[in-house]
Amino acid sequence: MALTPLQRDFILHFGEMGSRWGIARTVGQIYALLFISETALNAEQITDGLGVSRSNVSMGLKELQSWDLVRLRHVQGDRRDYFTTPDDLWEIVRTLVAQRRKREIDPTLTKLRELEMAGPQGDPYAEARIAELRELIEMMTTFHDEMERLETERLVQLMTMGRRLGGLLERAPNLNPFRRKTA
Numbered sequence: 001m002a003l004t005p006l007q008r009d010f011i012l013h014f015g016e017m018g019s020r021w022g023i024a025r026t027v028g029q030i031y032a033l034l035f036i037s038e039t040a041l042n043a044e045q046i047t048d049g050l051g052v053s054r055s056n057v058s059m060g061l062k063e064l065q066s067w068d069l070v071r072l073r074h075v076q077g078d079r080r081d082y083f084t085t086p087d088d089l090w091e092i093v094r095t096l097v098a099q100r101r102k103r104e105i106d107p108t109l110t111k112l113r114e115l116e117m118a119g120p121q122g123d124p125y126a127e128a129r130i131a132e133l134r135e136l137i138e139m140m141t142t143f144h145d146e147m148e149r150l151e152t153e154r155l156v157q158l159m160t161m162g163r164r165l166g167g168l169l170e171r172a173p174n175l176n177p178f179r180r181k182t183a
Contacts, residue, residue, distance in 0.1 A: 001049040007036055011050070023063070026052050030060040031069060031085065040073040040082035067099050090152045101144065109137050 003011070011032040018028020029050050034041060041049070046057045061083060064070040069092065073082040086092055112134040120127065147155060158165075 001045050003049055007033075010036060024060065026050070026056045027060040027063050030057060031064055034064075034070060034083055035085045037084070040071075040075075040084040042078075042080040042082050044080070046083075068095050069099075088152075090155070094148065097144065098148075101141065105137060105141060109134065109141065112137065 011029050014032030014035075015025040015029040018031070019025045021028075029052070030046055033046060033049055043054060043057045043061065046061075047054050050057070061070065064083075065072070070083045070085055073084055075082055086095075112130055115130050116127075116134060147158075150158070
């Protein structure tokens with residue numbers, strides 16, 4: 001499988017970004033190749049296209065499946081498994097956010113709640129900071145839950161409002177719970 005310069009650049013960049021996001025470079029490259037491929041690919045095609053080992057591709061595909069970021073496809077008359085990414089970009093983004101929340105945010109929130117439930121530990125400053133962080137994370141997760149319930153079209157409308165939402169907060173200061181009150 002010969003890659004175009006555009007495909008190569010995209011795949012290499014995605015591999016670099018993947019390593020910054022906490023996934024293996026090869027996993028990022030596999031995802032990028034599948035994302036820009038017009039048709040589903042099997043493991044041999046991915047191995048050939050990326051020039052990586054078959055075992056790396058197998059492990060990468062398993063990881064991407066565990067994140068629910070790739071779809072398994074079967075081709076009639078072919079016993080091999082073929083893989084592709086969802087067509088809907090919003091589905092991909094929603095999946096990524098949900099997976100990051102499940103793997104990173106939820107365990108942190110659980111720990112913060114456990115620390116608070118243990119009661120006072122004789123360190124009022126640390127206890128207050130932990131409570132403040134828990135409240136912020138709970139607010140963010142509640143916001144995420146509300147955004148997750150929106151239909152994609154409504155979410156896009158909300159996101160394109162951008163600065164206008166900030167202006168609304170400026171005109172209605174009581175809507176902003178983080179604004180410091182001035183004397």
